[in-house]
Amino acid sequence: MLCLARSSFGSVQIAIGHQGGDAETPSFTFTNVPPPARSDAATTATFTLLAGTADPNGGRLDTLHDGKLPGEADSPAENFFLADGTPGGMIAVDLGRPIEIKQVNTYSCHPSTRGPQVYTLYAADEGAAGFNARPEKNAELEKSGWKRIASVDTRPTNGDPAGGQYGVSISDSTGSLGKYRHLLFDLTPTETDDTFGHTFYSEIDVVEPNAPVEPVTAVTAAPLVIHTADGYAEITINTAKAPELKDWAEQKLAPALSEWYPKMVAMMPSDGFSCPKKFSVTLQPGSGVAYTAGTRIVVNSTWLGSQLKGEAVGSIIHEAVHVAQQYGGGRRNGHPAPGWFTEGLPDYIRFFKFEPQTHGADLIWLRRHMPRNLNYDGLYRISANFLNYVVEHYDADQTLIKKVNAACRQGRYTDEIWKEITGKPLAELNDEWKAAVREPTAPKAAANGGAATNQPKSE
């Protein structure tokens, strides 16, 4: 832990709090910086990005004053940050009316160099001479009616790791920074060694004198920890950010994962490799459907909530296959697994093993959603249907999936493998499968314009 008040600017005081690793707390607790407030003068203020580009993977500007903190150390959607590789930017805060300001507090969080904060704070009132509420980046702000309040730089100078939670509190020895309606944060990247130097800002508070400060209630709901039916793996299901899904996660999701993860592991063995024995599923508001990073599955709880009787469990079964795949080794040694198999296998296991009754990728589905260019590498359900065809016609001893999976994981995959296993080259299998899909018994496929790409997609 590092706590220091290391610079002052006139009578302005800057207190810096930093916690890394195990010292981090869900409520951003620092010894010398006040805790983030649930409600303060910034809560109802208008935040505007005056200069710079927001990163599309980050949260909206409003995450900066929603009274909520990120639930994880690296949580792009719950922080605001500028786009990778762009220069700095400026955020304007319009408090709606001039108010006496006791403190401006800023909080950030990232496991690496995007944790620290580097910015200059300006303040202004409309009455100031020559005031311009929307100055250009690099304009001489002090000539546009803005007063420089403080320059903040929390990067450790003693060689400590930069990652962790940071809190900054800007105040004045007189008890008031002044009476202002407008604030402006001129943001600078913490480093330009790579393109990932923009701080993950979590929350900005503006505190009035004598205003009651209610700390943010940290998200501390204990996650559900289950074990697979065979005891092989431990699965953590986190619904703290989506409490409305807690019961569903316990009653529907947990039993499905407990039963099916071991089946995936059995379907995907390879020499010298064990599928992960631990992984997590986090349900939280976000965009898109779901993604898997290593052993971490993150699912958009808003989408999930609309799919409890539809795609919900199946989409997470798909992601769990990604956890078992672990094809990164192949990628690292220059022979990445083909994308169509990487995404086709999860949908094959999902739709042909886990929930065939939904007809989500079989001939019924495919003929109804016939893509214009039907091909084995059409990803997801299309590739799944191709895999099923080859398994049904050329895989009497049920080893095809195991062999292709092992080759992908070990960086040995080439298209030759199909001929080795089935006796027929991939192109020929593809033609045969396409002909079977288009058998005369099929309804006139082209008459149905629905494209496969309209289906909800997960990664």
Ligand SMILES: [Zn+2]
């Ligand atoms: Zn996927």
